[in-house]
Amino acid sequence: MKILRNQKGYTLTELMVVVAIVGVLAALAVPTYLSYLPHLRLNSSARDIFSYMRTARAQAAVKGRVITLQFNLAVYPNPDSFTILDNGTQIASTITLPAGVNIAYLGVTANNNGVFTETFNPDGSMTNNLSVFICSIVTGIDCMNGGGERPLITISAPTAFPTITTPGW
16 A cells, blocks of 8 residues: 655645635625625716816816706706716717716706706806715615715816815715
């Protein structure tokens, strides 16, 4: 009978124990990750809107014409998109937020149709002070009545430069 020496490797039992430990850790981590996912989408959407605002301001200056952001909150209960108008009328693009993320409030006055507009002028100025709150309907936050902590994107008319605030995250 041969005696095998210096064999290297893992036994089947050792491998099964490692697989079981990895399975338990994964089972504990997945629910935590899934509960945090709506917050990630919300913050990502806030950054996207922020980026579109900065781009609209820059495009107004570069192209030498008016660029308008148009938010229609009259499509309750799902105000989840906004439109960018080039030169006031021609639609440059329509941006739709991810599923479960809605625009909750705009700090400008709407027209008679419930449409909010913010205009960036070629000289870098803008017409209003704009505040945009967005919210996640997945997390159970009441989007229309201002419940919970939500990202806020603001633009002040003197500088026309957007800032973003995400309280509590």
